[in-house]
Structure formats: C-alpha cells, structure tokens
Amino acid sequence: MIKAIIFDLGGVLIDWNPRLLYRKIFSNEEQITYFLDNVCTPDWNEEQDAGRSLADGTELLVKQHPDHEANIRAFYGRWTEMLGGEIKGTVELFNQLRNDERYKLYALTNWSAETFVSAEQEYPFLKQFDGVVVSGVEKTRKPHPEFYNILLNRYNLKADETVFIDDNLRNVKAAVDLGIDGIQFTSAEDLKRELKERAIL
CATH class of the missing domain: 1.10.150 (DNA polymerase; domain 1)
Structure with missing residues (x-):
C-alpha cells in the first residue's frame, strides 16, 4: 500500500x-x-x-x-x-493528492541551498509538502543512494510504501534500486495515468 x-x-x-x-x-x-x-x-x-x-x-x-x-x-x-513558472497540470495533481488523507507528500530535489530560498518565495506550494529534502543542504544529491535514504529515514518511510516521481530516468532507476516504485515524469497527463494505474488517484 x-x-x-x-x-x-x-x-x-x-x-x-x-x-x-x-x-x-x-x-x-x-x-x-x-x-x-x-x-x-x-x-x-x-x-x-x-x-x-x-x-x-x-x-x-x-x-x-x-x-x-x-x-x-x-x-x-x-x-x-x-x-518558467509552475507546471500547472502537475501542481493540480499535487493539490489533489494533498487533499487525500491517505498520502503524505515529500520533495526530494537536486537544488542549490542558495537558490532554493528564492524558489520558496516564488512558489508557495513548496511549503505545503510534509517534508522537503534539498541536496544543497544535505551536501549530497540524486542519484546517490544516501540522499534517498536521508528522506526515508528522516520521515520514517518504508521504501515499498513510496512512489518517486522524477523527470530524470537516472534518478528514477536509483530509486527503484532501493525498492521505491519509480515513475519517470514526461507530462502531467502521463503522470495522472500512471497514478491511476496504481490506484493512487
């Protein structure tokens, strides 16, 4: 589940x-x-x-x-x-999932700690995650396994109870190697279909 x-x-x-x-x-x-x-x-x-x-x-x-x-x-x-702004279709899916009490939502991002501050100011939804792990803060990044494990351990998550969404196939494969279900993002429409196939939506 x-x-x-x-x-x-x-x-x-x-x-x-x-x-x-x-x-x-x-x-x-x-x-x-x-x-x-x-x-x-x-x-x-x-x-x-x-x-x-x-x-x-x-x-x-x-x-x-x-x-x-x-x-x-x-x-x-x-x-x-x-x-270039938020990716509207994905943000809509994020908001739909955020209102579903079955799930906790997290962000795992390769992002400089210095520039991430600007992003938080620009995109208020970044403060609506249950947890955010930023590579520049942790001094490690995807696809290194320890970066994924920081998030799993910090928030007491089990790999086989999580889904990871990333546009970079390299990062998705690294998550799958850790037992996390991975989805390579190509479009909001395809992501919606993938989530429906998993009965998440």
Whole structure:
C-alpha cells in the first residue's frame, strides 16, 4: 500500500530551463547548446546542487573559460530568469493528492541551498509538502543512494510504501534500486495515468 509520494521539483512541478535565460544572451539554439554542453554543463551545476557555493563554482569556471566570463556569471546572477513558472497540470495533481488523507507528500530535489530560498518565495506550494529534502543542504544529491535514504529515514518511510516521481530516468532507476516504485515524469497527463494505474488517484 502506497503511503507516501515523493516529487522531484525542477522539470516536474517547476519549469526550470537554462535556455530560458540564454535565449536572451545568445543569438541561436546552436550557440546555447554548445555553451550548456561545454561550459556551464549539467555536471558543473550538480556540484552546486551538492553543496558547493555558487561563488566557488562560478569562479572555478571563469578561470577555465575566461572568454565566457559574462555568460558564466549570468548563470546564477540571472538564475531566476531560468524559471518558467509552475507546471500547472502537475501542481493540480499535487493539490489533489494533498487533499487525500491517505498520502503524505515529500520533495526530494537536486537544488542549490542558495537558490532554493528564492524558489520558496516564488512558489508557495513548496511549503505545503510534509517534508522537503534539498541536496544543497544535505551536501549530497540524486542519484546517490544516501540522499534517498536521508528522506526515508528522516520521515520514517518504508521504501515499498513510496512512489518517486522524477523527470530524470537516472534518478528514477536509483530509486527503484532501493525498492521505491519509480515513475519517470514526461507530462502531467502521463503522470495522472500512471497514478491511476496504481490506484493512487
């Protein structure tokens, strides 16, 4: 019996996309792709998600790519411009589940502790979870097993009584390896179908 539903945030409940910012800076998608694949890479960003300070991460990259200094500094200097708003359909499902007394709702997110403060101010529903575990606070991140276990242990959850929703298949597979039922998020419509198949909705 499922008792807890764990949500990823970026890409599931909140539209976070660096391209929203860099479309204002670069003239075409090819330039953006090169920059995000070779300069401000996902691996670099995840180090800040895992606890490295934004300042340290930025200065490290500026030293490596001085010709991109302004664009690198924009990544966190204009970070809020990467937020495209809440993903309405998923937030509606979240609210529906929040009103169902059978379930507790949690968030497990790879997110810098420094930028998460801004997100909490922008999206009030983030304060409506029964618990939120942020990688930047815990100094570890998905897909590392210890990060999932922090949430399970902190809130006395059993893996086989939880469902985890994430848009990143890597993170879903890591949850499944721990005995958690995993759903890869692709759209609110598909998520609704998955939840209905599990008799959660």
